[in-house]
Amino acid sequence: MDKKLFFGILFSLFTFLLNAQEPGTLQGKVISDSSEPLANVEIRLLNTSFQARTGVDGNFSFQEIPFGSYVMRIRKSGFSETIRNITVDSAITELEVILGSEGERLREVVVTAQKREEVIQEIPLSVTSLSAENIEQSQIQNVNDLTAISPNLYASDPGDRRTVTSIRGVVTTSYDPAIATYIDGVNQYNLDTYITQLFDIERIEVLRGPQGTLYGRNAMGGVINIITREPQNETTIFGEASLGNYSQQRYIAGIRTPLGEKLFFGAAGLYEEREGFYTNEFTGSSYDDQKNFSGNYYLKYLFSPTWNATLNLKHFTAENDGAFPLNMGVEAAFENPYTLNQNQLSTMKDNTFNTSLVIDHKGRNFNFSSQTAYQQNYRYYESPIDADFSPLDAVSIINDYGKDWNTVKVATQEFRFSSPSRSDKNLEWTAGTFMFYQESPVKQATHLGEDAALMGSEDTNYSLINTTESTGKGIAFFGQLNYQLTENIGAIAGLRYDHEYKKQSVLGEYQLDSDTEPLFEYQPDSTATASFNAFSPKVGLTYDLSEENLVFLTYSRGFRAGGLTPLSTDPTQPPLYEYKPEFSYNYEIGTKNSFLENKLLLNATVFYTEVTDVQVPTLVMPDGVIVTRNTGKLTSKGMEVELKALLATGLELGYDFGLTDAGYESLLVAQDAGEVNLEGNKQIYTPEITSMLALQYESSLGLNDNWEFSARTEWKYLGEHYFDLANNLRQEPYNLYHGNIGVSYRDFKLMLWSRNIFDKKYISYGYNFGAVHLGNPATYGVTLSFKI
Numbered sequence: 001m002d003k004k005l006f007f008g009i010l011f012s013l014f015t016f017l018l019n020a021q022e023p024g025t026l027q028g029k030v031i032s033d034s035s036e037p038l039a040n041v042e043i044r045l046l047n048t049s050f051q052a053r054t055g056v057d058g059n060f061s062f063q064e065i066p067f068g069s070y071v072m073r074i075r076k077s078g079f080s081e082t083i084r085n086i087t088v089d090s091a092i093t094e095l096e097v098i099l100g101s102e103g104e105r106l107r108e109v110v111v112t113a114q115k116r117e118e119v120i121q122e123i124p125l126s127v128t129s130l131s132a133e134n135i136e137q138s139q140i141q142n143v144n145d146l147t148a149i150s151p152n153l154y155a156s157d158p159g160d161r162r163t164v165t166s167i168r169g170v171v172t173t174s175y176d177p178a179i180a181t182y183i184d185g186v187n188q189y190n191l192d193t194y195i196t197q198l199f200d201i202e203r204i205e206v207l208r209g210p211q212g213t214l215y216g217r218n219a220m221g222g223v224i225n226i227i228t229r230e231p232q233n234e235t236t237i238f239g240e241a242s243l244g245n246y247s248q249q250r251y252i253a254g255i256r257t258p259l260g261e262k263l264f265f266g267a268a269g270l271y272e273e274r275e276g277f278y279t280n281e282f283t284g285s286s287y288d289d290q291k292n293f294s295g296n297y298y299l300k301y302l303f304s305p306t307w308n309a310t311l312n313l314k315h316f317t318a319e320n321d322g323a324f325p326l327n328m329g330v331e332a333a334f335e336n337p338y339t340l341n342q343n344q345l346s347t348m349k350d351n352t353f354n355t356s357l358v359i360d361h362k363g364r365n366f367n368f369s370s371q372t373a374y375q376q377n378y379r380y381y382e383s384p385i386d387a388d389f390s391p392l393d394a395v396s397i398i399n400d401y402g403k404d405w406n407t408v409k410v411a412t413q414e415f416r417f418s419s420p421s422r423s424d425k426n427l428e429w430t431a432g433t434f435m436f437y438q439e440s441p442v443k444q445a446t447h448l449g450e451d452a453a454l455m456g457s458e459d460t461n462y463s464l465i466n467t468t469e470s471t472g473k474g475i476a477f478f479g480q481l482n483y484q485l486t487e488n489i490g491a492i493a494g495l496r497y498d499h500e501y502k503k504q505s506v507l508g509e510y511q512l513d514s515d516t517e518p519l520f521e522y523q524p525d526s527t528a529t530a531s532f533n534a535f536s537p538k539v540g541l542t543y544d545l546s547e548e549n550l551v552f553l554t555y556s557r558g559f560r561a562g563g564l565t566p567l568s569t570d571p572t573q574p575p576l577y578e579y580k581p582e583f584s585y586n587y588e589i590g591t592k593n594s595f596l597e598n599k600l601l602l603n604a605t606v607f608y609t610e611v612t613d614v615q616v617p618t619l620v621m622p623d624g625v626i627v628t629r630n631t632g633k634l635t636s637k638g639m640e641v642e643l644k645a646l647l648a649t650g651l652e653l654g655y656d657f658g659l660t661d662a663g664y665e666s667l668l669v670a671q672d673a674g675e676v677n678l679e680g681n682k683q684i685y686t687p688e689i690t691s692m693l694a695l696q697y698e699s700s701l702g703l704n705d706n707w708e709f710s711a712r713t714e715w716k717y718l719g720e721h722y723f724d725l726a727n728n729l730r731q732e733p734y735n736l737y738h739g740n741i742g743v744s745y746r747d748f749k750l751m752l753w754s755r756n757i758f759d760k761k762y763i764s765y766g767y768n769f770g771a772v773h774l775g776n777p778a779t780y781g782v783t784l785s786f787k788i
Helices: 003-021 132-137 330-335
Strands: 023-032 042-045 051-053 060-065 068-075 081-087 092-099 126-130 153-158 163-167 177-184 202-206 222-229 236-244 247-260 262-274 276-279 286-287 290-304 307-321 347-362 366-382 393-398 407-418 427-448 464-483 489-512 520-546 549-560 583-593 600-612 614-621 625-630 633-648 652-667 668-671 676-677 689-701 708-717 736-746 750-757 763-766 771-774 779-787
Touching: 023 081, 023 366, 042 060, 081 092, 081 307, 126 132, 153 222, 163 177, 247 779, 330 763, 464 520, 614 668
Parallel strands: 023 092, 177 222
Antiparallel strands: 023 060, 042 051, 042 068, 068 081, 126 202, 153 163, 202 222, 236 247, 236 779, 247 262, 262 290, 276 286, 290 307, 307 347, 347 366, 366 407, 393 427, 407 427, 427 464, 464 489, 489 520, 520 549, 549 583, 583 600, 600 633, 614 625, 633 652, 652 689, 668 676, 689 708, 708 736, 736 750, 750 779, 763 771
């Protein structure tokens, strides 16, 4: 290369870097649409450390801002949130912001779906965002309440407080989920370790389609991002008390406050209890009585204007007197709903602890984040739990062997770098690495009692004790960039590489009730290992028809981790069998549109998904152990529509529609020591249609601004769906109706609410051996809340 050219390029680069460091001042004023200055308005430059609040004169100022383009978020309670694109290119940049009254336009939503703050209508991704207000309005109290809130989303409780989730026909069918859940950026490793109760929430994001590039393992169907509130630089005290039928009680209390200029603290607690929805005819009392306590605690420290650290602690303790309220068969469930007959009475206890430390840097040349997390869950039955679901002394499960067993432990670490907010808007990038280590020691006994002969056992009064010790570890490297090719056309490119290693040991022992030690080993102590590698690419194109209209086309790949099968009492299902990862390939075209000055939003997506090496689960009873095999191929195709409209001041309409046609092109499953071909059968836990229509109204009713009236009604429709691969357990289409009315005065609000108003009976979960769990009956109550 010519020396003059080389030094010319070097000088240009040096000059560019110097200019990039050049700082300026951004100052301005926020006023109402009646030209009155607004105090205490929160102003943030997204993806930076710059944030401030206006004074009594409505003025704000940011110093030492590097020249560049930024996205500014302006919000204040009682006013419409506003997003502004600004450019700082001189020593002093001034602007004026006018905030309209709340209810005059739809809210502009900011999400972190692509691990950076972005306006939801501007990103090429099928994502639904629920704000704290949406969650309160819809009375969403746990993850299972999210069904149909987002198109093609189905969530259900199998009877033990876990959550099984389906998006676009990609379904969680084992303890390794197919839909990844993140809470405050922490990957919830499996169904045991994450807390499903929702309180003190900032927002929930539902990402549809494979998210393997940025999120990795077990995000092959999508991601549910749950973000709780962070402490702020002003003191807020809040609380809530709810009472309802079935002796429902729900209490929330919390505080967020500064502890000086650099240290901030937040704490929130939730206590719930209720009687069971079921009645146990064997005892004549309620079954599935529940009570739980959850806590969420924050400490945030500002080292400097660009560096901060946040420590988060979460815990969940629960008692369930009568887990797995199930009926054998659909006819029995509907003939005598919410009634069962079981002689083995037990309390299931859950203890979950999650903690994370995030160190965050918002720099001039790049942003950096380190997240270190630890999760632990200890779940056990205080006494044997009924496994034959009848009054017989036939089969029960024992797993109370002390804390050294049945305790899942997971440690994760993520380092992430991304482009700063002020960078060249033609290029945005994110890159990083993720690591994890997991331990899962499981010890469980299947006990056969006096009536075991009725279940086909030759012996009685003995236990088969299965011990499984598994560890796993993995590392991943990922990167994604968005590049603006022309003024209107953009490109997306991303890639992730995951490597995992698993080790598992099993031991099976036979023990008579009269003996203190096992008589013999029916499965000698054995060990196996397995390793897996996966690439998760993503590519796409975007086209901006205008500032309010976006079209995107993407291809993405996701995967669910492989593993080793556990030990069961079924000799036809040998342990330590290696099954491969399951992969999904998703193609979609979508459009996002804003009309009438953000009073009408219309988003639509068409998708086609293929899933290969399908992990088909077999639930081995009476152990309750899932044995997984790779067999079959699944295709899923459909469409999604999301519409929001401001019909009048304070009156908002929302409509979500999802259509999914998911079926198996090939599927061989084990049956009666042979195989049966289920080609053409429909996917499980996948309603053909999900639909939700909601109307939300808020108004002062002509009174002063201290008073506000609100009302909401929801109509959910779920199409036909199945719960077993043979498609014998079928739920026909049904409708659900929810609603509430409320009145607030200053900082206090009183709400009357009801879910499943017309007491519709429907199956929410089914097992392949024929047992079913009904959805919750009609519930209603009153909630009093305050925030000061």
